[in-house]
Amino acid sequence: MTTGILPPPDETGGAIAWLRRNLFATWYDTLLTVVLVVVLGAFAIGAAQWAVTEARWGVVITNLRLFLIGQYPFEEAWRIWLGLTILSALAGLSAGIYGGAVRTLGTWLAAGQAILAGLAFVSALGPIVALALVFNSAVAALGFILGLRRSAWRNGLAVGWLVSLPVVFLLLSGISGTVIPEVGTNVWGGLLLTFVLATVGIVLAFPLGVLLALGRRSGLPAIRVLSTAYIELIRGVPLVTILFMADLILPLFLPGDVRIDRVIRATGGIVLFSAAYVAENVRGGLQAIPTGQVEAAQALGLNAFQSNLFVVLPQALRAVIPANVGLFISLLKDTTLVVIIGLLELLGIGRAVLAQPQWLGAQLEVYVFIAIVFFVLCYTLSQASYRLEASLGVGSR
Amino acid sequence: MGSDQIDPAEASDIIVCHDVHKWFGQAHVLRGIDLSVRTGEVVVIFGASGSGKSTFLRTINRLEVHQRGQIIVDGIELTNDIRNIAQVRSEIGMVFQQFNLFPHLTALQNVSLAPRRVRKMPQPRAEEAGMELLRRVGIPEQARKYPAQMSGGQQQRVAIARALAMEPKIMLFDEPTSALDPEMISEVLDVMRQLAGSGMTMLCVTHEMGFARAAADRMVFFDEGIIVEEGSPERIFEAPEQDRTRRFLSQILH
Numbered sequence: 001m002t003t004g005i006l007p008p009p010d011e012t013g014g015a016i017a018w019l020r021r022n023l024f025a026t027w028y029d030t031l032l033t034v035v036l037v038v039v040l041g042a043f044a045i046g047a048a049q050w051a052v053t054e055a056r057w058g059v060v061i062t063n064l065r066l067f068l069i070g071q072y073p074f075e076e077a078w079r080i081w082l083g084l085t086i087l088s089a090l091a092g093l094s095a096g097i098y099g100g101a102v103r104t105l106g107t108w109l110a111a112g113q114a115i116l117a118g119l120a121f122v123s124a125l126g127p128i129v130a131l132a133l134v135f136n137s138a139v140a141a142l143g144f145i146l147g148l149r150r151s152a153w154r155n156g157l158a159v160g161w162l163v164s165l166p167v168v169f170l171l172l173s174g175i176s177g178t179v180i181p182e183v184g185t186n187v188w189g190g191l192l193l194t195f196v197l198a199t200v201g202i203v204l205a206f207p208l209g210v211l212l213a214l215g216r217r218s219g220l221p222a223i224r225v226l227s228t229a230y231i232e233l234i235r236g237v238p239l240v241t242i243l244f245m246a247d248l249i250l251p252l253f254l255p256g257d258v259r260i261d262r263v264i265r266a267t268g269g270i271v272l273f274s275a276a277y278v279a280e281n282v283r284g285g286l287q288a289i290p291t292g293q294v295e296a297a298q299a300l301g302l303n304a305f306q307s308n309l310f311v312v313l314p315q316a317l318r319a320v321i322p323a324n325v326g327l328f329i330s331l332l333k334d335t336t337l338v339v340i341i342g343l344l345e346l347l348g349i350g351r352a353v354l355a356q357p358q359w360l361g362a363q364l365e366v367y368v369f370i371a372i373v374f375f376v377l378c379y380t381l382s383q384a385s386y387r388l389e390a391s392l393g394v395g396s397r
Numbered sequence: 398m399g400s401d402q403i404d405p406a407e408a409s410d411i412i413v414c415h416d417v418h419k420w421f422g423q424a425h426v427l428r429g430i431d432l433s434v435r436t437g438e439v440v441v442i443f444g445a446s447g448s449g450k451s452t453f454l455r456t457i458n459r460l461e462v463h464q465r466g467q468i469i470v471d472g473i474e475l476t477n478d479i480r481n482i483a484q485v486r487s488e489i490g491m492v493f494q495q496f497n498l499f500p501h502l503t504a505l506q507n508v509s510l511a512p513r514r515v516r517k518m519p520q521p522r523a524e525e526a527g528m529e530l531l532r533r534v535g536i537p538e539q540a541r542k543y544p545a546q547m548s549g550g551q552q553q554r555v556a557i558a559r560a561l562a563m564e565p566k567i568m569l570f571d572e573p574t575s576a577l578d579p580e581m582i583s584e585v586l587d588v589m590r591q592l593a594g595s596g597m598t599m600l601c602v603t604h605e606m607g608f609a610r611a612a613a614d615r616m617v618f619f620d621e622g623i624i625v626e627e628g629s630p631e632r633i634f635e636a637p638e639q640d641r642t643r644r645f646l647s648q649i650l651h
Contacts, residue, residue, distance in 0.1 A: 295460050296497035300511035301487040301563060310514055314501050392501075393543070 064123040070189015081132040083168040092140035096147020101388035110140035185263035189344040209278020234276035247341035285316030325385035418465035428622035444619030490560030494572040498544040505540040530558040550581030570601040
């Protein structure tokens with residue numbers, strides 16, 4: 001008989017024991033393991049062989065400019081790299097100051113540009129573009145180091161982000177008669193367009209969705225009915241329909257001399273669509289907050305607005321981070337649907353590239369490349385969300 | 398009613414309740430409560446569950462709306478006028494059975510939230526005042542912890558500090574020790590006793606008869622939505638007049 005405080009018994013037993021327990025416990029476990037290893041191994045070897053020997057990756061390298069920026073005029077492309085410099089600087093600083101999820105996003109922005117720089121170097125984009133992208137990565141890294149333990153910069157940084165998004169958009173679209181002549185959004189394309197649609201979509205759909213969720217729970221009948229009607233109407237219609245509406249039908253209702261840019265209309269469609277889903281996610285979070293929280297806030301003298309802003313929403317929003325990030329990931333992927341109204345984002349550009357006679361039959365290469373890009377983007381988002389949950393203590397307090 | 402109405406300006410006591418009625422659907426849960434509380438008085442309200450004592454407490458800062466009668470707090474009558482409600486709430490602190498701390502904020506942030514956002518106090522000053530309150534309830538070392546990292550007794554003491562942060566004239570306690578493990582009850586009662594000693598006006602719904610005997614100026618027995626009996630602790634404990642009071646006391650005092 002043993003007494004006193006004992007260490008927990010060792011239940012791992014090393015790698016061999018793990019293998020035996022998990023893969024070779026019985027004769028049919030062993031059979032399954034062997035068959036799966038053979039099948040997966042054959043697949044992996046085949047894929048690797050194809051990627052190294054057969055695949056014509058030239059289709060990606062040659063058309064890298066199209067994949068990255070679409071038909072955006074090359075002599076104006078410096079504006080895109082400059083815009084990225086601004087975003088890299090802000091992302092670097094934020095990563096240093098906030099850490100956590102922002103650092104995941106910042107790291108991705110820096111690493112992504114460094115990888116693209118490598119591709120650009122060997123492609124027709126040339127060493128100067130590669131240098132610009134490497135410079136951006138360096139700016140992000142420098143910002144990160146500068147931002148460490150500079151929590152006093154927080155407010156300035158928030159203003160920086162708010163100002164930078166419209167500034168970058170203006171930089172890209174240009175003003176006629178200046179050093180940055182107008183570049184119609186009809187020539188924006190590729191990853192640039194995917195990025196603009198997804199970023200603007202997420203940044204605008206989120207606050208709109210939160211407002212709709214609050215509206216649906218409002219004590220004022222008019223606001224409640226309108227919010228509910230909006231949410232139910234939008235959720236009853238496919239995104240494709242909304243994009244068609246925005247592209248074809250909306251102009252019919254506008255006076256002839258008012259023309260809204262096609263990309264803006266598509267973005268608007270995506271925002272209006274996603275906001276309804278954000279609203280329902282957030283409403284789920286709001287319902288999970290015990291009434292005692294609101295009562296405590298009221299008893300302290302907080303008015304309805306303050307109690308929502310400081311007590312209810314912070315708790316509700318952190319509870320629905322997984323659901324909302326899932327929604328943002330599908331928003332990112334749904335941006336490919338704008339191809340039906342003639343906008344060539346990454347996937348659309350891929351199909352245009354495949355129509356070039358010299359690259360007939362290179363579907364696999366193009367789609368694998370696009371799949372990798374989308375996977376990296378989506379995986380980054382989900383990793384950032386895990387970091388965000390961890391830093392906010394979701395599920396643990 | 399008519400001539401029966403009380404003019405708020407002439408109410409001399411800090412809390413004046415007159416003929417307060419409240420219904421939940423068909424259920425008549427408050428059936429004409431008359432109760433006045435003087436400044437600095439400590440009143441313990443007790444009674445069986447469902448007797449309306451918690452509901453009554455919650456009508457005083459209008460977490461529940463009374464449907465008939467008058468409630469006048471420090472000369473302000475509680476009506477649907479939002480300004481009156483806000484003003485009355487700023488004079489009343491409340492402590493709940495389930496603590497209702499804000500789980501996403503640290504102890505110190507819980508305490509300093511209302512002074513910062515309602516009183517617009519600058520953060521350093523609000524946190525300094527918050528630390529002072531946490532010292533007063535005996536847990537300054539828990540300031541940076543989140544509610545889930547504290548024991549129930551510590552959480553309830555943070556909740557008391559949070560209610561005190563708005564410098565209320567009146568404190569309402571709604572069964573503050575009912576959700577606590579037995580060994581933590583005394584640390585909360587100690588804080589309440591200390592508060593009573595400092596001259597705070599207090600209304601406590603509680604079954605802690607030791608606390609009532611030591612700290613209460615008056616005890617009020619609720620049953621089925623009416624006040625059955627009230628009096629000093631000595632009289633209630635030694636010579637209760639009503640059968641119902643006697644029966645209830647014998648049940649909870651064993």
